[in-house]
Amino acid sequence: MLVVASIVVFGGVRAIPGNPAIALGAENRDPAVIAAVKAKYLLDKPLPVQYGHWIWLAVQGDLGVDQRQLSVGHTIASRLPISLELAALSMIVSVIVGIPTGVITAVRRGKPSDYAATGVALIGLSVPHFWLGLMAIIWFAVDLHWLPAGGYVTAHHPIANLKHLLLPAVVLGIGFAAVLMRQMRSSMLDSLGTDYVRTARAKGLSEWSVVCKHAFRNSLITVTTVLGLQLGALISGIVTIEVIFGIPGFGSLTIDAINQRDYTLIQGVVLVVACGYVIVNLLVDVVYSLLNPRIRTI
């Protein structure tokens, strides 16, 4: 899986139009300089050799140096936590908003509150992140001065840190909350119509334990799966949000690297993303099996 990902990364980077040697040599189009640059970065070697060289070092934890001679590993290590924090915050927002509204709308199906929430969710689902982000900046930062318009403060100043990340996290989280809510609503509706929920009612259990224990636990199984599938969307969402809010995270690093045709940096960044994707999917599978005893005991 990761091997395939690494080959795609490597090939994909090289398929981007533009010549890194020229980008590096800047205005200096002297063929000798360009040749020297190519030799230094093994750009004159055949692609399989370049790949072999890169991957050999990568598995040892060395992602090479970028165009500015900085260690790609270090650059990523300094930027990644910022994005992880943003991702975690937006996930928290989406779970806090999405799961309860999903449950409530399922229970109050067909009532005005259901229609209202489902309608809002549809809007949340349709509105692109970048537009919502810009609107949020104009409204909450420029007009109301409630929150900063962008930038980032390290976690050494927790309050300022949260203030800076709140707006982007909410913007990013709202879209996912909508996805989560719709998913939760439909799987709760499925669960609420099942025989075992009828059994739970026949046992004389309270409505709370019928809904929040018997129906909810089963609904979480499908929702977890969807959550895992949404991960790709979260990563791409982080990239745009970081650019809009000027957050020096992993996403803006990726954009810079692509603009610079910085092969090693792009490769490193995308490889880390691929690893992250695999790891999170693994976690989702683990959670899934914890929630679903039918899988656990096979």
Added chain:
Amino acid sequence: MSAEPLLEVSDLSVRFDTDEGPLQAVDRVSFTLAPREVLGIVGGSGCGKSVTCMSLVRLLPQTAAVTGSAVFDGVDLLALGPRRLRRVRGREISYIFQEPMTSLNPVFTVGDQIGEVVRRHLGLSRRAARQRAVELLQLVRIPAPERRVDEYPHQLSGGMRQRVMIAMALACDPKVLIADEPTTALDVTIQAGILDLMREIRERLGTAIVLVTHNLGVVADIADRVIVMYAGRKVEEAPAEELFAAPQHPYTVGLLGAIPRPGERQERLEEIPGRVPAAAAPLEHCVFADRCRFADETTRTQVPALRAVRRDHLVACFHPEADRAA
């Protein structure tokens, strides 16, 4: 049965508001249940027998409009507030469903699901509830209950799951057990085991049982008294032995004729021609008129009232067997 009834249902009607319009599922059904009695309710699919039972503990969807009364222990179940209703459900009146495969929650252990009932109604601790679950599993003859109690429903067979459902239903020593086709989804040998178990429960615990089934053999096996339903109405009611010996309603006669008898060579089992009517409103004539051999002008214009042809033997028919024999 002369004892004071435990449950007295009067004029119970259920109407569903469906997308295709209203549907009268149960039409003015009345019956009583005595303590320790096994009452069989038989009838074909869609005759309203399950709906009747589910309406007693109000498990029907909200599209169902239920009228009439069902007095249990001095209170009308149909008028009970949700909180008091929940105290009756699972504690006083338990329910066993037809589908053992889907009626247990797949993500909780058997012990959890049984224990939940006693924790809720009797306030037992988690540990005591587990102990009680093991006892109950033993009572319903599940082998190795100590191990089974921690298993999930998918690890059990259909018959075992139905036993778990029964254990759950018996957890609080209810006064009434409603068993809605408890053996239909199971194969024949397992069916016999479940019926034996229900008989034993009645003997040992004195639980009154309402047994819903379309299988007359099952009824003959364990019921004291039988109600025959057709198209939402009660058409006949009699002690079990009497019903089998001298059925009065042409529908009951037809049903009994449709039972294969071992040893008797028959070319073809008897069948009742026609279909069960589905009515939007209560019919103003005999519900069986369209399929009845003895139907006449009266049958097609009037509703036959229930009348006693013998002691304890009621029939809603203008031309019961007894009259024709005379």
